[in-house]
Amino acid sequence: MTEDLGNLRNSIDEIDTRIVGLLRDRAAIAARVGDYKKARALPFHVVSREREILDRITELESAPFPKESIRTIFREILSACLSLEEPVVISYMGPPATYTHQAALKHFGHSLKHVPAATVREVFRAVESGEALYGVVPIENSTEGMVNNTLDTLVESDLRICGEIILPIHHCLLTRATSAKEIRTVYAHPQALAQCRIYLSNALPDASTGETTSNTKAVEMALEDPHSAAIAGEMAAEVYNIPIFSRHIEDFPDNQTRFLVIGTIDPGKTRKDQTSIMVSILDRVGALSEILSLIATEGINLTRLESRPSRKKAWDYIFFMDIEGHQADENIRQLLTKLQTLCPYVRILGSYPLQDKPSQT
Ligand SMILES: C=C(O[C@@H]1C=C(C(=O)O)C=C[C@H]1O)C(=O)O
Numbered sequence: 019m020t021e022d023l024g025n026l027r028n029s030i031d032e033i034d035t036r037i038v039g040l041l042r043d044r045a046a047i048a049a050r051v052g053d054y055k056k057a058r059a060l061p062f063h064v065v066s067r068e069r070e071i072l073d074r075i076t077e078l079e080s081a082p083f084p085k086e087s088i089r090t091i092f093r094e095i096l097s098a099c100l101s102l103e104e105p106v107v108i109s110y111m112g113p114p115a116t117y118t119h120q121a122a123l124k125h126f127g128h129s130l131k132h133v134p135a136a137t138v139r140e141v142f143r144a145v146e147s148g149e150a151l152y153g154v155v156p157i158e159n160s161t162e163g164m165v166n167n168t169l170d171t172l173v174e175s176d177l178r179i180c181g182e183i184i185l186p187i188h189h190c191l192l193t194r195a196t197s198a199k200e201i202r203t204v205y206a207h208p209q210a211l212a213q214c215r216i217y218l219s220n221a222l223p224d225a226s227t228g229e230t231t232s233n234t235k236a237v238e239m240a241l242e243d244p245h246s247a248a249i250a251g252e253m254a255a256e257v258y259n260i261p262i263f264s265r266h267i268e269d270f271p272d273n274q275t276r277f278l279v280i281g282t283i284d285p286g287k288t289r290k291d292q293t294s295i296m297v298s299i300l301d302r303v304g305a306l307s308e309i310l311s312l313i314a315t316e317g318i319n320l321t322r323l324e325s326r327p328s329r330k331k332a333w334d335y336i337f338f339m340d341i342e343g344h345q346a347d348e349n350i351r352q353l354l355t356k357l358q359t360l361c362p363y364v365r366i367l368g369s370y371p372l373q374d375k376p377s378q379t
Pocket residue numbers: 048051052062063064065067068071095096099100103
């Protein structure tokens with residue numbers, strides 16, 4: 019029997035009507051949850067519950083529908099339902115169309131209000147003042163290393179880390195020029211320039227480079243002058259309507275950036291968490307190795323160790339550590355108690371859901 023296209027499309031229309039009906043029912047219940055929480059002054063955004071939902075629906079049989087798409091769709095459903103409970107503002111390091119903007123949209127969905135801030139410090143300020151519930155800032159790139167400015171701002175602030183977002187970063191060369199030889203200057207944020215060094219020296223050996231405070235600023239320069247180009251993401255090309263001259267120009271294809279979600283809300287314990295801590299150590303032989311062996315004795319996996327000058331005294335350092343697990347776990351509680359006796363200063367920056375590293379895309 020041959021398929022009838024009209025019938026198939028009628029079936030799809032019926033299913034879509036059912037999906038919308040279910041979304042309507044879900045939104046009505048989420049609004050009731052919102053009323054319940056408001057009456058009891060409970061936090062309305064519950065990260066651990068959202069994580070539980072996302073993990074559960076990912077395990078449901080959806081084939082041939084792709085699992086990753088199920089997660090993306092549900093991220094948007096959660097975002098839309100949450101916005102019914104309370105208007106939520108997210109401050110991100112702007113301007114619009116930066117990778118940080120992309121990370122914020124991926125993590126919180128499009129239904130929340132995403133507001134750009136000019137600097138990392140401004141993002142912290144927006145959250146500290148209560149203008150925004152969360153802030154999103156870049157912390158580390160897999161090719162270029164830590165964003166020191168974010169680490170330093172974290173030291174000075176009382177905000178906690180509520181989550182992390184890992185985004186594959188693919189740079190594009192954006193320009194109004196139609197051939198490489200027309201391009202005299204390539205503008206970008208220093209991080210982006212550093213991640214595309216090999217491409218620039220091979221494809222545009224005669225072009226000079228110019229650092230900008232953001233890739234979006236670079237796009238504005240490239241829009242004004244056809245002899246200029248900018249390095250930025252595909253989203254910037256779309257938003258600013260500038261042609262893509264070349265895609266995937268990053269030197270290492272597995273280029274990822276890690277962003278932090280900062281705020282005041284405790285995300286709660288989930289199936290797989292990570293804890294970030296900050297310690298200062300006594301200036302004596304073996305002080306750091308003592309801490310490291312304590313971590314090993316408790317059977318804790320140390321996944322990141324960074325040091326930054328304390329900015330209080332020359333050659334005095336603060337250490338940032340990420341360990342697997344939640345601060346409520348027995349072995350981490352033990353570790354923290356021991357660290358408190360060993361280190362002049364210990365601060366828990368937060369326990370939050372561990373993000374899976376995205377596979378290369
Ligand atoms: C509905 C709730 O509130 C929010 C919205 C959620 C949802 O749409 O499922 C989940 C967690 C909360 O961030 C809840 O806590 O259950």
